[in-house]
Amino acid sequence: MPAALVVLDDLSLAVEREQLTQAGEVRRTTARWVGRLRQITAVKLNLWGLSVLADDAQLLVSELVTNGFRHGSGAHIVFRLVIRPDAVVVEVDDGSPSRPEVCDPGPDSVRGRGLVLVSALASSWGVSPDGTRTWCVLKPPGATREEV
Numbered sequence: 001m002p003a004a005l006v007v008l009d010d011l012s013l014a015v016e017r018e019q020l021t022q023a024g025e026v027r028r029t030t031a032r033w034v035g036r037l038r039q040i041t042a043v044k045l046n047l048w049g050l051s052v053l054a055d056d057a058q059l060l061v062s063e064l065v066t067n068g069f070r071h072g073s074g075a076h077i078v079f080r081l082v083i084r085p086d087a088v089v090v091e092v093d094d095g096s097p098s099r100p101e102v103c104d105p106g107p108d109s110v111r112g113r114g115l116v117l118v119s120a121l122a123s124s125w126g127v128s129p130d131g132t133r134t135w136c137v138l139k140p141p142g143a144t145r146e147e148v
Helices: 023-047 051-071 114-121
Strands: 009-016 076-084 087-093 124-127 133-138
Touching: 009 023, 023 051, 023 076, 051 076, 051 087, 051 114, 051 133, 114 124, 114 133
Parallel strands: none
Antiparallel strands: 009 076, 076 087, 087 133, 124 133
């Protein structure tokens, strides 16, 4: 009989995508929300004794949420953080059916490295079949790297 799935914490937040005309305003709004979600992630991981994952989780949150703001097409971006003893799952649903892909940016490119980082840090990552949700999994030291 398989062990029961234990979820320590499950947070889901919908962030409204503001329709601002000036690029500087959009960047400030994105940075503000990314900062808040990074902070929430770190606090929750520390609360559950998984502080060893906080730095990597914050970077993954930054990449996925920023991509959601930049490439999303829905009215909201839905951020979800699931904390289990054996894994931390970060999900962002941006409403866009365009499937994100890892690319190979040139050495002078200032964009295109987000999913390279996600791929390098996460135990696993992927995209929902409809392309709207990107997720990644972090495992604490000692946990197996099997897909969640």
